[in-house]
Amino acid sequence: MATVETAQAVSMERPSSQGSPRLFMLPFHGTAEDAQASRAPPAAAAASTHSNDDSTSSIDHVMDKKPTETITKRQKAKRHCAKFRWWYLAGLLIFLVIFLPILFKVIIPAIVQKIVNNQSLPVESGVIRAVSPNELFVALKTSLDTPLPATINPFELSLYNKDSDDSSPFVQIQLPKAKVHHNTTITVEEQTVKVLNENQLVWWFSNIFDQVETELSLSGKPKVSLGALKYEPNMDLTVEVPALNRLHGFTVEKLEFTGGQDGSSNNIKGKLNLPNAGVLTLGLGNLTLNIISGDIDLGVVNVYNVELKPGNNTSDFDGEIYLDQLIPNLGALLDSQKDALTVGAIDLTVTGNSTIVNGQHIKYVESVLNKKTISTRIPILTLAGDILSGVLSSDSQSSLVNVIGNVFGNSSLLESTWSHWNKGQTGDSSESQSTKTKRDAPRFSLVKNLVRMSVRASLKASIK
Incomplete structure (x- = not known):
């Protein structure tokens, strides 16, 4: 059988790198019978094409398959929240409806009350001055220490004695408006206040006089503003005040x-x-x-x-x-x-x-x-020196003689003695200083004699 080389274009489908079929020509080498066979009926060609399509489809399926995508926890949470967002929103609203009233009416007031209770209110300085039988002039300087910035509006502070049987206030003072944050000085402006309970005021003044430190109790309802929030905690404190120590x-x-x-x-x-x-x-x-x-x-x-x-x-x-x-x-x-x-x-x-x-x-x-x-x-030396300086002064001699003379009932004798002594002091101005000094010496002897006389008179009186 003769070999017939026939160049025949054979159309084949081959997947391209982009995944679409591409036609190309292949040379054919064979006999006439092979060529005849290559020109098979359409049915056979279709069958062959179908077989090639299955192979190509299988190859395409293998090549088009991508690796499985990995989902992070955040993405899962996001998908979960997106899926149940309405449920979560409803739950949040319910929580806020319950929590916010507790926060503003229970928690924050409790915090403010604790801050007030922890205040020491040291009395750094002040003035208390008697003005009339039922009034006092008062001014004080103290301080507040707060962790939160706040505004304290003016309020009335009562002063009373905690340990007394009667705890009613003896005076009430007006505290000014102040902005406080951390350690802040509070100055109570000068004001005249009424004495509300004189017995309690006397009780506290007595402690001020006797003790090194005495207690002072304070009560009131400060008006505290935290931004738009306003609270009125109870203030009931007892502070130490340095006193007179008798x-x-x-x-x-x-x-x-x-x-x-x-x-x-x-x-x-x-x-x-x-x-x-x-x-x-x-x-x-x-x-x-x-x-x-x-x-x-x-x-x-x-x-x-x-x-x-x-x-x-x-x-x-x-x-x-x-x-x-x-x-x-x-x-x-x-x-x-x-x-x-x-x-x-x-x-x-x-x-x-x-x-x-x-x-x-x-x-x-x-x-x-x-x-x-x-x-x-x-x-005694200090006292004697002070008294003698007055006794020996020219302005007080005559009155002293009168007083002592009246005591002993012999004023004329003392007056003559003192007069005679004074004559000895009024000598010529041309006298030497030494002469004056000698004449000044009897002063001390006279005073000594007066003291002796008073002692003798006292002894006689006690014997009788």
């Missing part, structure tokens, strides 16, 4: 005998130190104080416009020593001073007598001071 350190800095040359009964003047260990300035007006030694009333002193600021306060005073009681009771006086005399000093006791402001007696101050005693010890 005027510890009270001393007579200077005492001078004046002899009453101003025409009044006053025969002494000097200076007192009134210490204030607290932080409050106390305005007490004009004070009259009794001077006592043992059971003997020695006299009174008057201190004017007393304003006890924190620290030492030196105040001028004048007053009267009852010489008509002092000299006859000199024996008893010396007996009451046994302990002090052993250390070269004299003990004096001071107690309240009266307190006057604008011509009116201030009962709530008198009720305290008239029941309190203040003790001081004066060195």
Whole structure:
């Protein structure tokens, strides 16, 4: 059989790289019979084509298959939320309807109340001044410490004694508007307030006088604003206030005998130190104080416009020593001073007598001071030096002679003695200084003799 090479175009489908079939020509080499066979009927060609299509389809299926896509947790959550979003929205609304009232009516008020309860409200400084029998002048400086910024609107603060049987307020003060955040200073403006309960005010003033620190209870309903939110927590606090400690350190800095040359009964003047260990300035007006030694009333002193600021306060005073009681009771006086005399000093006791402001007696101050005693010890040398400086002054000699003469009932003798002594002092101005010095010396002997006379008279009186 002859071999016939026939170039015949054979149409075949082959998938392209893009997945679509592409026609191409292949050369054919074979015999005539092969060529005849290649020209098969359409049915056979269709069958062959169908077979090729199945193979191609299988190849396409294998090549078109992609790897499985991986879904992250976030995508799953997002799909889940998108699927059930209406359910979640309904649940959120229900939660807010329940939670928000609890937040604004329970939780935040509880937080504000706790902040208020934790306040110490230290009294850093202030003024309490007697104005009238039923009024006080008050000014205070304190501080608040808050973790949240807030505005405190003006409100009324009541002052009372927690440990007293009667807890009603004795005064009420007005606190100003203030913006607070962290440690903020609060200044209570100067204001005159009514005394609401005098007994309770006296009770608190008594503690102020006696103690190193005393308690002060405060109550009120501060109006707190947190933005648009407003709350009124209950304030009921007790704070510590540094007090007077019984005027510890009270001393007579200077005492001078004046002899009453101003025409009044006053025969002494000097200076007192009134210490204030607290932080409050106390305005007490004009004070009259009794001077006592043992059971003997020695006299009174008057201190004017007393304003006890924190620290030492030196105040001028004048007053009267009852010489008509002092000299006859000199024996008893010396007996009451046994302990002090052993250390070269004299003990004096001071107690309240009266307190006057604008011509009116201030009962709530008198009720305290008239029941309190203040003790001081004066060195004898200091006291003797101050008294002698007054006794030897030319202005006070004649009045002193009159007083002592009246006590002993022999005023004329003392006057003549003193007059004779004065004549010795009025010599020629041309005398030498040494001569004047010699003539000044008898002054001290005379004073010594006067003291001896008073002691003898006291002893005779006690024997009788």
